[in-house]
Amino acid sequence: MNNLLFSILVICSFLCLFRIARGPTAPDRTVAMDILGIVIVAFCALKAASSGMDYYLTIALAWALLNFIGTLALAKFLEGRGFDE
Amino acid sequence: MRESLGYGLMLFGALFDLFGCVGLVRLPDIYNRLQAATKCVTLGTCMILLGTLALCGFTAVGAKIILCIIFVLITSPTAAHALAKASHLSGIRLWEGSVCDQLEEDKKL
Numbered sequence: 001m002n003n004l005l006f007s008i009l010v011i012c013s014f015l016c017l018f019r020i021a022r023g024p025t026a027p028d029r030t031v032a033m034d035i036l037g038i039v040i041v042a043f044c045a046l047k048a049a050s051s052g053m054d055y056y057l058t059i060a061l062a063w064a065l066l067n068f069i070g071t072l073a074l075a076k077f078l079e080g081r082g083f084d085e
Numbered sequence: 086m087r088e089s090l091g092y093g094l095m096l097f098g099a100l101f102d103l104f105g106c107v108g109l110v111r112l113p114d115i116y117n118r119l120q121a122a123t124k125c126v127t128l129g130t131c132m133i134l135l136g137t138l139a140l141c142g143f144t145a146v147g148a149k150i151i152l153c154i155i156f157v158l159i160t161s162p163t164a165a166h167a168l169a170k171a172s173h174l175s176g177i178r179l180w181e182g183s184v185c186d187q188l189e190e191d192k193k194l
Contacts, residue, residue, distance in 0.1 A: 008099040015106035027172035068160035079171035
């Protein structure tokens with residue numbers, strides 16, 4: 001069961017990486033990075049549940065915080081300039 | 086009982102994550118991708134965290150999980166909103182099949 005859940009989340013991460021590599025504009029890549037961060041939070045929670053080591057949840061909490069700050073900073077950076085690719 | 090509830094929630098959460106990421110790859114423009122991915126992945130991650138909570142019960146670890154759920158539920162829509170506004174302001178056009186652009190209408194006023 002745990003292996004199934006982990007493999008589903010790994011597939012999710014690879015779909016996000018595909019969008020990061022392919023995405024035609026910069027906001028596409030930023031969205032995919034945001035989603036990848038949230039998937040990693042879920043991954044940490046699964047790891048904590050399957051191995052019983054609860055410090056993974058601390059990692060998940062810190063990762064959610066840093067992911068939010070990073071996405072917000074990138075959004076503010078993209079807002080300021082014209083973009084035609 | 087508690088274990089089957091936890092694993093059921095985790096399975097549904099992982100499937101929601103998977104569908105969100107498929108939407109991220111398949112949909113045509115950034116706004117569609119943003120709304121599909123953000124909603125599905127937020128719900129899926131919260132369900133996985135709830136499943137972990139059901140597995141380990143209301144202890145100190147459970148308090149950390151509840152904090153994490155509240156945090157993801159608050160920050161993920163905020164980041165998505167900021168990103169959508171930023172990409173609209175930086176001039177990325179909508180997909181040609183889109184029917185409604187209220188921010189553009191507001192800018193004309």
